[in-house]
Amino acid sequence: MAREGFMIGDPALLRRLNVVAVLRALHAADELTFTELVRSSQLSRPTVEEIVSDLEQQGLAEEVRPAPDGPRPVGRPAKRYRFRPEAGHLAGVDIGPHKVLCLVTDLRGDIVSSARAEVDPEMSAADRLATARTVIERATEGRELRALGVGTTGVVSGGRVVVSDRLPDWQGLDLAGELGEVGRQVLVGNDTKLAALAEHWRGAARSVGDVIYLLVGRSISVGVLIGGRLHLGHHGGAGEIGVLREVGWYTALDRVRSYGPERLFAAVRAGDPEAATIVTAFVKDLATGVAATVLTVDPQLVVIGGGLSQAGDLLAEPLRAELSRLCLFPVQVETSVLGDESVALGAVRLALDRVEEELFSVAEMTPA
Template sequence: MKQYGFGVDIGGTTCKIGFFDMSGTVLEKWEIKTNTENGGASILDDVAAEVLGKLQEKGIKKEDVQGIGLGVPGPVGSDGTVYKCVNLGWDIFNVETELYKKTGLLVKAGNDANVAALGEMWQGGGKGHEDVVMITLGTGVGGGIIIGGRIVAGHHGAGGEIGHILMREDETQTCGCGKKGHLEQYASATGIVRMAQEKLSGETRETKLNDIRPLTAKDIFDAAKEGDTVALELTDQLCSILATAMSSISCVADPEIFVVGGGVSKAGAFLIEGIKKHFVEKAFHASEGTEIALATLGNDAGMYGCVRLLF
């Protein structure tokens, strides 16, 4: 008998829902608005309605459904307890139990960044590997650690919070978490722009970056690819910082592969080759050959990972 599953990636704006067979093929995917009114009180009702409605539409019985995997933008305990989701308005409660009550289906939940890493391990850039570290370079820097095919969430749910690795003791500006000198202050899309603005304020050499307003991470990488010296120095600095963090991660988690995703990763092979160059120089010798690859699932990684939670 064919088995099915649902992957539901809950974001602050939309919930991405995927209907899968359990071999990892997405049969349908769609989005609904995340209703954050009244402390997000109706979010699980909306998800339940979508899931049950899809089963009715397809004529599929509940016993043919493995369950619902849920990605949540906040720390999630191993028992399914959510420890506050500011973006959703949720306080502390067991999301697995609550959604089970509404659907009668098994529910497994995890942090959204962790399940995205699980998705990339299963059907994305890390496919074929069981020890994977994903680094997501977006507005901030997120990540997930998968060892032996399982998420390493840690005792406090902070496993994979790669963006908050301390990189500089002398930083004067504050990270979004309230502390200073963390990786995401340099390696995120906003971080590289901040580094560029600091560099340009004292730069006397000619560079295309002075003519671009507002400056974005893409602009910096595009100029570097065209041979702009200042942009090349900035992207090399970014790759060096990332490689430093990744070499430290390797000494703790020792993954088979790093998978790099998020908006900044659209710089493609240029970014990956830059990181590899510095990683080989900085990593412990046993880890020098660790593979570094681009993520391939994009915004769907979370849905895939949610389904993989059900295994």
């Protein structure tokens, strides 16, 4: 039955529902013929024709013209339409101890530009923010952003860093307010949690709902996905296992750092028994906190991200074995393939979720 046949009393609501049906159909496909669009949206041809015309005026859709040098079809060609991802832009920025990275994407999340700057862990909050603004400006290249996602270290709630001890003067900072501009929404999240979101979107956890993401680099932290959604907790501090010093994460990295991570894993590959002993001890320390999280969440997958994820199976295999020993059920362990873009990609996904909510909401759209 066509959606127009439903008994909805508000004509404006009915109109908006029909617009969203057409927009969703276009967004889900590369191109659709007009007939396919009618079928996908379950609306009448006159209704679809009117809505497509409005979407074209807003810049969100366009007719796909045949290529001038392409084969000439027999008879009258079917009209084809596509969603215009270039109609708007958003960005994700990773503001960390050692770098600021900004990725700018279109409305489908495809990267169109980027910029980065190396920073010092001891840099003041004012200088770090100034660098972030400069990097965002360079990456956007004059484009207006519909939304900006921000990932940073610390417990984040309501756009503010409520707990942080890694960056000078970072605790209490209103990042959403500092990076906000007229017409721009700013959404802020913890870096590890956003990296987990990125893994679910474009990484090792794309087909998995319940995931523990373990960031292992200059520090160790955890992000949790339940049913494909970030679990933040009441204060935004879910997964902050490392604050329990009894877990041993504060000291687990010491021997790895003193040896040098790249040198250490190269030595393991070469069969060095001392290096193998160091990695074994590190994995045992690491596994205690991970196992506690696994037993709490019962995930399908543990993803290792951060700098040490480059060790690959040299880290994943012993952690998998240790978790099998400590936990009730075996758990799959994979390493991330997203590299140091994971936090920025998660921030993009955070911003894109907000933009898609607006595009597909029953309330009137904000023009792109």
